[in-house]
Amino acid sequence: AACQGCPNQGLCAAGAAGPDPAEAAELRARLRAVRHTVLVLSGKGGVGKSTFSALLAHGLAADETKQVALLDIDICGPSIPKIMGLEGEQVHQSGSGWSPVYVEENLGVMSVGFLLSSPDDAVIWRGPKKNGLIKQFLRDVDWGEVDYLIVDTPPGTSDEHLSIVQYLSATHIDGAVIVTTPQEVSLQDVRKEINFCRKVKLPIIGVVENMSGFVCPKCKNESQIFPPTTGGAEKMCQNLNVSLLGKVPLDPQIGKSCDRGQSFLAEAPESPATLSYRNIIQRIQEYCEQQHFKEEKIM
Amino acid sequence: LAERSNLAGVRHILLVLSGKGGVGKSTISTELALALRSAGKRVGILDVDLCGPSIPRMLRVQDSAVHQCDSGWVPVFVGQDKAIALMSIGFLLERPDDAVVWRGPKKNALIKQFVTDVAWGDLDFLIVDTPPGTSDEHISTVEALRPYQLLGAILVTTPQ
Numbered sequence: 001a002a003c004q005g006c007p008n009q010g011l012c013a014a015g016a017a018g019p020d021p022a023e024a025a026e027l028r029a030r031l032r033a034v035r036h037t038v039l040v041l042s043g044k045g046g047v048g049k050s051t052f053s054a055l056l057a058h059g060l061a062a063d064e065t066k067q068v069a070l071l072d073i074d075i076c077g078p079s080i081p082k083i084m085g086l087e088g089e090q091v092h093q094s095g096s097g098w099s100p101v102y103v104e105e106n107l108g109v110m111s112v113g114f115l116l117s118s119p120d121d122a123v124i125w126r127g128p129k130k131n132g133l134i135k136q137f138l139r140d141v142d143w144g145e146v147d148y149l150i151v152d153t154p155p156g157t158s159d160e161h162l163s164i165v166q167y168l169s170a171t172h173i174d175g176a177v178i179v180t181t182p183q184e185v186s187l188q189d190v191r192k193e194i195n196f197c198r199k200v201k202l203p204i205i206g207v208v209e210n211m212s213g214f215v216c217p218k219c220k221n222e223s224q225i226f227p228p229t230t231g232g233a234e235k236m237c238q239n240l241n242v243s244l245l246g247k248v249p250l251d252p253q254i255g256k257s258c259d260r261g262q263s264f265l266a267e268a269p270e271s272p273a274t275l276s277y278r279n280i281i282q283r284i285q286e287y288c289e290q291q292h293f294k295e296e297k298i299m
Numbered sequence: 300l301a302e303r304s305n306l307a308g309v310r311h312i313l314l315v316l317s318g319k320g321g322v323g324k325s326t327i328s329t330e331l332a333l334a335l336r337s338a339g340k341r342v343g344i345l346d347v348d349l350c351g352p353s354i355p356r357m358l359r360v361q362d363s364a365v366h367q368c369d370s371g372w373v374p375v376f377v378g379q380d381k382a383i384a385l386m387s388i389g390f391l392l393e394r395p396d397d398a399v400v401w402r403g404p405k406k407n408a409l410i411k412q413f414v415t416d417v418a419w420g421d422l423d424f425l426i427v428d429t430p431p432g433t434s435d436e437h438i439s440t441v442e443a444l445r446p447y448q449l450l451g452a453i454l455v456t457t458p459q
Contacts, residue, residue, distance in 0.1 A: 043351055043398075045320010045431040046457075076432035077318055122318075124433045127403025155320040155431055156350035157398045158406065185325075189351040192398040199400060255459045 026139055027170035030097075033145040034069070036288040037168060038205065039176040043193030044186040045155035047179045048210035048248075050079035051258055052277075053152035056177075057084075058263040059281035061107040066147040069100065071137055072111035073164055074154035075123050075130045081113035085261025089114055097142035110141050127159035134163050148288070155189075157196040165200045174288045175203035177245065180236075181211045182228035187236050194240055205287050206243035208280055209233035214250040215272065225250055246280040248273050305371055306414070306447050308421035309343070314440070314452040320431035322457045325353040328428040331453075336382045340423040343374060345413055346387035347440050348430035349399050349406050355389040365390045371416035386417045403435040410436060414443035 031037075040053045050072070057070040072080035081087050081101075089101045091114045100108030112123060112133060125133075143149070151168075154160055165173070176197050180190040190207070197204050209232060214223050228235075237244040251273040257264035265274050306312070315328045325348070332342045346354040355361040355375075363375040365386070374384035388399060388409065401409075419425060427444075430436055441449075 045351070046322055047320075076434050077320070122433045124438065126407075126435050126438060130434065157400045158350055159402050159435075162400060162402060181321075185353050185356060186321075188353070188356060188395070191396040192351070195396055196398040196400055199398065259459050 023135070023139070024170045027135075027167055030139055030141075030143075031149075031168070031171035034143065034149045034171060035147050036291075037149045037151065037171065037173045038284060038288070039151045039153060039164065039173060039202070040179065041153050041161070041176050041193050041197070042155055042179045043157060043189035043191075043196070044180060047181045047186055048208075049155075049179050050074070050083055050152050051254060051264075052177070052179050052208060052210065053150050054080060054083040054258070055263065055265055055277050056281055056284065057107055057109075057148075057150050058265055059278065060148050060150075060285065061104055062265075064106055066106060067145055068107045069143045069146045069149045070107070070109045070152065071141075071149060072109070072113065072152045073134050073137065073160050074152060075112050075125060075133060075160065077154060078111045078113035079258075080109060080111045080152055082119075082261060083258045084109055086114070087119060087261065091115060094142065097140045098136075100141055100143060108143065110137055130159050131163045134160060135167055138167050157192060161196065162200070165202055173202060174291050175205035177205050177284060178207045178242075179210055180207060180233050181226045182209055182224070182232040183226040184230040186226075187230060187233065190233075191236065191240065194242060204242050205284055206245035207233050207237050208245050209247040211250045212247035245283050246276050248276040248280070303370075304447075305416065305418055306425070306444075309419055309425045309447070310423050311450040312425045312427065312444060312447060313450050314427045314429060315455060316429050316437070316452050317431055317455045318433060319456060322455045324431075324455050325357060325428050327453070327455050328426050329354060329357040332383050332424075332426055335424050336378075336380075341382060341384075341421060343384040343419050343422045343425040344386075345417070345425060345427045346385065346389070347410050347413060347427060347436050349388045349401065349409065349436065351430060352387045352389035354385060354428055355387050358383065358385060360385065361389060361395060363390055368418055370418040372412075372418065374417055374419065384419060384422065386413055406435050407439040410439040411443050414440065 040049050042049050061068040072078050092099045100110045102108050180186045214225050251271050253268045254264050257267050315324050317324050332344050335342045346352050358377045366373045374386045377383040
């Protein structure tokens with residue numbers, strides 16, 4: 001029942017570890033036209049990876065000359081369709097592969113959410129089957145020419161994460177953005193994620209501290225809903241020699257916009273959270289452009 | 300001689316699930332265990348979140364180690380009265396920041412061991428804290444617990 005609606009039921013493979021040389025060549029060909037790839041990771045669940053991925057995509061796509069792709073590889077809990085206002089959309093197949101679902105002309109999205117017959121269908125898959133779908137997302141989706149491919153991941157350091165890094169080794173990953181909240185219980189998991197990145201030689205663009213303080217709209221008093229009892233992301237970044245891209249405060253409008261499938265940046269342009277997001281997005285853009293410049297210099 | 304199963308002395312087994320991450324499964328599991336202990340019950344917590352084990356820190360036993368005995372692993376006992384028993388992969392890591400980068404099959408093998416090879420002794424409640432999702436950990440845990448009567452699952456969510 002979980003396979004219903006999937007265009008490739010018959011071909012879905014219980015894939016092994018990384019791609020074999022033939023597959024690697026296929027992936028390389030398909031992803032050749034992708035200029036920059038950014039992974040959004042955490043380790044901890046519920047810190048705002050999907051929210052951030054969606055806003056990063058919206059932020060980058062505000063420049064109409066850029067083509068942005070958002071790939072949701074959270075197979076069990078795909079949040080991106082709802083956050084992007086695309087619930088109920090289906091994936092169409094064409095001669096050149098699966099067609100992403102477009103939010104804007106220059107912003108395409110792919111998620112397992114689009115393959116389910118009902119939004120409440122549970123995808124109860126073991127690792128190998130999840131890996132197979134992730135490979136398909138990379139190999140069979142006709143993204144076209146893409147300036148930025150953003151990959152939203154589930155929490156953890158497991159199959160999905162290993163697979164995406166291995167499959168994308170066929171192309172080039174600019175780096176990972178790691179999202180956390182200020183409390184130690186989150187940082188504990190995020191340190192593991194940073195170690196994962198180092199283990200698989202994935203560059204870390206930086207860390208985003210989400211839900212960092214709440215300013216009451218009435219009295220303007222700031223509260224720490226998730227107190228940084230061990231120094232928050234700032235201290236962790238110092239200790240681990242990783243860049244802190246920024247801190248984003250809690251704004252109840254963020255959750256509302258996500259639930260309604262609207263871009264928070266567009267709905268609340270004056271919010272301090274919007275300002276933080278925009279600064280962080282700009283830093284990520286600069287990082288990617290610098291990498292590209294460095295590569296061109298080498299060539 | 301039939302071996303007495305390690306779960307034979309456990310009266311009730313509860314799963315704490317969500318699907319969504321970061322909603323408070325580990326927090327609720329911990330608070331539930333503490334509340335049951337206050338009510339005079341013997342409680343165990345099995346933390347099957349292999350990638351992000353939060354329970355040891357929540358009970359302030361993150362620096363503890365597990366030992367082997369004849370019937371398997373001895374859980375870590377929490378507090379002066381030792382009325383809460385805990386098993387988590389957190390106790391098996393060399394360093395707390397070590398990432399457990401395992402694919403499904405390896406995770407499944409450890410979960411099976413956690414379910415059958417921990418010498419829980421006599422417990423009124425065994426609370427099983429799970430990671431987000433509906434994948435390997437969940438399938439393996441439910442399969443391994445099938446021979447024992449599961450009391451049921453508590454589902455945790457946030458409002459949005």
